[in-house]
Amino acid sequence: GQNIDQPTEMTATEGAIVQINCTYQTSGFNGLFWYQQHAGEAPTFLSYNVLDGLEEKGRFSSFLSRSKGYSYLLLKELQMKDSASYLCAGLYNFNKFYFGSGTKLNVKP
Amino acid sequence: EPEVTQTPSHQVTQMGQEVILRCVPISNHLYFYWYRQILGQKVEFLVSFYNNEISEKSEIFDDQFSVERPDGSNFTLKIRSTKLEDSAMYFCASSEPQGYEQFFGPGTRLTVL
Numbered sequence: 688g689q690n691i692d693q694p695t696e697m698t699a700t701e702g703a704i705v706q707i708n709c710t711y712q713t714s715g716f717n718g719l720f721w722y723q724q725h726a727g728e729a730p731t732f733l734s735y736n737v738l739d740g741l742e743e744k745g746r747f748s749s750f751l752s753r754s755k756g757y758s759y760l761l762l763k764e765l766q767m768k769d770s771a772s773y774l775c776a777g778l779y780n781f782n783k784f785y786f787g788s789g790t791k792l793n794v795k796p
Numbered sequence: 797e798p799e800v801t802q803t804p805s806h807q808v809t810q811m812g813q814e815v816i817l818r819c820v821p822i823s824n825h826l827y828f829y830w831y832r833q834i835l836g837q838k839v840e841f842l843v844s845f846y847n848n849e850i851s852e853k854s855e856i857f858d859d860q861f862s863v864e865r866p867d868g869s870n871f872t873l874k875i876r877s878t879k880l881e882d883s884a885m886y887f888c889a890s891s892e893p894q895g896y897e898q899f900f901g902p903g904t905r906l907t908v909l
Contacts, residue, residue, distance in 0.1 A: 720898075724839075728902070729887055729900035729901060729902050729903050730839060730887070730900050731900065732897045732898060732899070735896060735897065774838075774839060776839070780852065782844050782851045782852030783841060783844070783852045783854065784829075784831075784841040784844075785841065786838045786839040786840065786841070787838065788837070788838045789838060789839075
């Protein structure tokens with residue numbers, strides 16, 4: 688399968704900004720997804736990038752650089768409820784999805 | 797708000813038995829997916845399904861697995877001759893156009909004893 692790499696765990700403070708990075712293999716790549724997953728629950732869709740650049744959606748933004756095989760998820764004005772795992776997933780060959788292991792974000796008061 | 801549903805929420809089975817996991821995707825969606833997540837590990841793609849046939853399958857999706865859309869609403873994953881290592885959470889997802897937002901069901905936790 689394709690390697691999708693992201694940090695295992697991050698900690699940030701309520702009200703702050705945090706950036707979660709993701710790198711991926713570019714061969715066969717079509718697009719990059721970000722999901723949020725609370726413990727014991729299903730993933731929920733956050734964003735999808737197919738072109739280079741920044742996609743903004745409220746407090747969450749996602750960036751993609753296809754040439755560098757790099758994406759990040761930016762979370763602003765962190766809230767306690769943002770404590771969750773954030774999953775980076777690549778779409779390959781228009782039909783196959785590969786997930787990273789997820790970044791567990793701990794938001795502290 | 798429309799949602800993907802899955803039954804059962806928890807299935808316990810003996811090794812070697814067959815299980816069928818059921819999913820009802822969102823009604824106007826055309827693409828369907830199965831994923832699994834072993835406890836504490838990453839989400840793994842199993843299979844995608846469109847127009848009543850498999851679009852793509854992963855290396856995990858071998859002859860032990862099969863999918864079916866038996867009627868206009870259900871989407872099933874059958875696991876034959878279950879093994880201990882099949883114990884995982886199985887998620888179904890559906891989407892409208894290919895490659896866009898996928899809506900995940902709540903999952904079925906499969907425990908193989």
